[in-house]
Amino acid sequence: MNNFEYAPAPESAALVDIKSQYGLFINGKFVAPKAGKTFTTINPANEEVLAKIAYAELADVNLAVTAARNAFTKTWSKMPGAERGKYLFRIARILQERSREFAVLETLDNGKPIRETRDTDIPLAAAHFFYHAGWADKLSYAGQGDNPKPYGVAAQIIPWNFPMLMLAWKIAPALATGNTVVLKPAETTPLTALLFAEVCQQAGLPAGVVNIVTGDGATGSHLVNHPGVDKVAFTGSTGVGKAIAKTIAGTKKSATLELGGKGANIVYDDAPIDEAVEGIVSGIFFNQGHVCCAGSRLLVQENIEDELLEKLKKRISLIRVGNPMDKNTDLGAINSSAQLARIKELADSGDIEGAQRWSPNCVLPSSGFWYPPTIFTGVSQSHRIAREEIFGPVLSVLTFRTPGEAIEKANNSPYGLSAGIWSDKGSRILWTAKQLRAGVIWANTFNKFDPASPFGGYKESGWGREGGRHGLAGYLKGDN
Amino acid sequence: MRIDVMKTYKLFINGNFPRSESGRVYEILDAKGKFLANPCNGSRKDLRESVVAARNAHSGWSGATAFNRGQVLYRVAEIMQGRIDQFVAEIVAQEGAAPAAAKIQVQSAIDTWVWYAGWCDKIDSISGSTNPVSGPFYNFSIPESLGVVAIFADSKPSLLNLVSALAPVIATGNTAILIASEKHPLCAITLAECLATSDVPAGVVNVLTGKVDQFVTWVGSHMEIDGVDATGLSKKDLVEIKELGAENLKRVHSFNEAKSTKRMISFMETKTVWHTIGI
Numbered sequence: 100m101n102n103f104e105y106a107p108a109p110e111s112a113a114l115v116d117i118k119s120q121y122g123l124f125i126n127g128k129f130v131a132p133k134a135g136k137t138f139t140t141i142n143p144a145n146e147e148v149l150a151k152i153a154y155a156e157l158a159d160v161n162l163a164v165t166a167a168r169n170a171f172t173k174t175w176s177k178m179p180g181a182e183r184g185k186y187l188f189r190i191a192r193i194l195q196e197r198s199r200e201f202a203v204l205e206t207l208d209n210g211k212p213i214r215e216t217r218d219t220d221i222p223l224a225a226a227h228f229f230y231h232a233g234w235a236d237k238l239s240y241a242g243q244g245d246n247p248k249p250y251g252v253a254a255q256i257i258p259w260n261f262p263m264l265m266l267a268w269k270i271a272p273a274l275a276t277g278n279t280v281v282l283k284p285a286e287t288t289p290l291t292a293l294l295f296a297e298v299c300q301q302a303g304l305p306a307g308v309v310n311i312v313t314g315d316g317a318t319g320s321h322l323v324n325h326p327g328v329d330k331v332a333f334t335g336s337t338g339v340g341k342a343i344a345k346t347i348a349g350t351k352k353s354a355t356l357e358l359g360g361k362g363a364n365i366v367y368d369d370a371p372i373d374e375a376v377e378g379i380v381s382g383i384f385f386n387q388g389h390v391c392c393a394g395s396r397l398l399v400q401e402n403i404e405d406e407l408l409e410k411l412k413k414r415i416s417l418i419r420v421g422n423p424m425d426k427n428t429d430l431g432a433i434n435s436s437a438q439l440a441r442i443k444e445l446a447d448s449g450d451i452e453g454a455q456r457w458s459p460n461c462v463l464p465s466s467g468f469w470y471p472p473t474i475f476t477g478v479s480q481s482h483r484i485a486r487e488e489i490f491g492p493v494l495s496v497l498t499f500r501t502p503g504e505a506i507e508k509a510n511n512s513p514y515g516l517s518a519g520i521w522s523d524k525g526s527r528i529l530w531t532a533k534q535l536r537a538g539v540i541w542a543n544t545f546n547k548f549d550p551a552s553p554f555g556g557y558k559e560s561g562w563g564r565e566g567g568r569h570g571l572a573g574y575l576k577g578d579n
Numbered sequence: 580m581r582i583d584v585m586k587t588y589k590l591f592i593n594g595n596f597p598r599s600e601s602g603r604v605y606e607i608l609d610a611k612g613k614f615l616a617n618p619c620n621g622s623r624k625d626l627r628e629s630v631v632a633a634r635n636a637h638s639g640w641s642g643a644t645a646f647n648r649g650q651v652l653y654r655v656a657e658i659m660q661g662r663i664d665q666f667v668a669e670i671v672a673q674e675g676a677a678p679a680a681a682k683i684q685v686q687s688a689i690d691t692w693v694w695y696a697g698w699c700d701k702i703d704s705i706s707g708s709t710n711p712v713s714g715p716f717y718n719f720s721i722p723e724s725l726g727v728v729a730i731f732a733d734s735k736p737s738l739l740n741l742v743s744a745l746a747p748v749i750a751t752g753n754t755a756i757l758i759a760s761e762k763h764p765l766c767a768i769t770l771a772e773c774l775a776t777s778d779v780p781a782g783v784v785n786v787l788t789g790k791v792d793q794f795v796t797w798v799g800s801h802m803e804i805d806g807v808d809a810t811g812l813s814k815k816d817l818v819e820i821k822e823l824g825a826e827n828l829k830r831v832h833s834f835n836e837a838k839s840t841k842r843m844i845s846f847m848e849t850k851t852v853w854h855t856i857g858i
């Protein structure tokens with residue numbers, strides 16, 4: 100049998116030095132946590148321990164916020180925008196120089212394929228700094244009045260699905276607009292943020308402008324509740340986002356929230372089918388489906404359902420699941436055992452509620468956290484798998500007959516983050532885009548990101564935008 | 580001697596002027612302490628019906644052309660112009676203002692309304708953008724109306740505050756539920772009469788009178804209200820509406836200036852559309 104298989108093409112883990120233990124990055128230095136507590140971060144692809152991480156408690160958060168406040172009042176808010184911008188340019192350049200190191204570290208800590216960290220996460224993170232660097236001395240053009248002011252100290256909490264990219268989305272606009280930062284990376288993916296702290300040192304960024312505190316939800320809660328914080332920026336679940344909104348209701352803190360989604364990917368019967376299949380695959384299997392804007396609800400026009408599903412299944416059968424460090428891998432590891440348990444529970448509810456499950460034959464590694472690419476057909480709108488965010492490689496397939504029905508179903512969600520449209524007819528695409536209540540709409544493409552393009556959701560998908568001119572508004576106090 | 584015809588002040592819901600379904604009213608006095616009117620003490624059900632009306636009106640109003648919305652809003656200013664004396668009398672009675680000062684307030688309110696009418700077909704140009712992304716994509720961001728917005732306008736100057744809050748909300752395609760000042764509600768009802776006799780479609784604006792602290796709780800917890808202009812609320816009520824509003828992530832904002840693009844943009848959502856470029 101002449102079956103041409105890919106040979107393994109592993110990237111080298113030796114490209115990055117991982118220390119056995121990391122401190123907190125406060126006021127320009129790595130320091131031990133006051134109480135001396137630590138936790139471990141593991142490689143989710145094989146469950147091996149990568150490093151011990153400092154656990155920040157209230158006393159540590161206090162120090163970090165104080166450092167950020169001092170840096171804001173003494174240095175950063177007094178510095179001309181053009182000079183602030185130069186620091187951001189430096190950071191962008193160093194990220195480009197060290198991109199391979201970052202890509203490897205991200206893949207080891209997160210479990211996502213090296214192809215994605217190398218080609219998407221890290222280049223986009225660098226681009227984000229480069230883009231915002233140029234804004235630092237042009238803020239009077241940001242649409243927030245002639246003399247917009249920074250808030251002060253920004254508390255930023257980011258998720259584990261795009262650790263370095265989310266760091267860039269948060270820190271780059273905050274610094275460009277003159278705010279200082281205390282950032283808490285996710286508990287399971289702290290390593291690239293700590294490597295980024297080294298980049299700040301290399302760039303000569305003034306001490307205290309960026310502070311990084313590692314920990315869990317309790318650490319994040321100390322940070323959000325801290326009276327010295329002026330601005331909260333959070334990316335994560337809608338549940339936590341609502342809790343933050345409630346917590347800060349009685350304060351003067353302003354918030355940007357990027358929360359969950361249940362994106363509809365609408366395929367009309369005149370769509371270019373092969374392109375649509377690729378888009379559906381990237382929409383739900385990119386980054387193991389750990390994407391808030393994933394196209395997790397496929398809405399396919401009924402008359403092409405059979406044809407589309409046949410092609411889709413064939414394409415999904417070719418997805419390579421396995422070692423994230425292999426350059427040929429398409430689908431990596433699930434980030435944590437807790438997330439794997441959530442995916443399993445929700446997917447199982449699909450079976451229980453009567454949807455039909457399909458997965459290709461694929462052998463999953465014996466250690467680490469894995470879930471095969473999965474699609475459910477025969478899904479109705481009341482099913483949990485059509486309503487709740489799974490945040491995994493699980494696609495729910497629904498059908499529609501008329502464009503009006505597609506819109507009804509797509510908008511039937513408390514979320515409103517993303518949507519996709521596949522059609523060859525321009526007027527239909529624009530009509531559909533207009534009707535959809537979602538903040539980011541991809542037409543004949545999916546899961547594209549760019550620092551110049553505002554990102555953020557309608558309804559319960561959050562408050563505010565990140566990226567582009569619109570993203571600056573979240574970090575500037577403009578004229579009222 | 581002729582006896583004046585006294586006016587019954589009613590609610591404005593879905594283009595009609597019903598009494599409160601609760602059958603309740605409350606008494607308001609003029610600035611000198613004399614009986615002035617018995618406006619409706621609006622109930623939670625009145626609010627719910629207003630939200631249904633506003634939600635149903637949203638697709639039509641936001642789907643109308645910006646030019647058309649501008650024409651309709653300008654028409655409202657024309658009708659207000661003809662009601663100047665009535666507004667002045669209400670402001671004098673409630674706020675205790677001198678007639679000359681009241682007239683200046685009314686004129687200023689009408690001019691503010693015209694200012695916002697002119698924004699309908701311009702705000703998208705100011706707050707939208709095309710975005711130069713790195714790749715073969717045409718990418719643009721456009722602002723769209725948020726949906727249903729509840730408004731608590733400040734009580735004094737009553738008409739100017741109403742107009743400064745309401746006009747920007749509906750100019751961009753939102754539909755509104757206006758909670759009148761508890762103390763000075765009369766101008767809100769008279770404004771509703773202007774809206775009813777111009778070309779504003781039923782349900783686009785609904786006006787309720789009653790106890791503000793009750794409305795704060797009901798508005799805050801209503802899951803179909805998307806935004807709140809909380810300019811007229813006390814600090815305590817503001818905190819309550821933000822806490823309750825967190826449940827569906829309501830956009831809650833307060834403003835200082837009567838004429839400001841921020842009053843429009845704060846109740847809009849930015850939609851970004853990517854499309855491939857190719858042959």
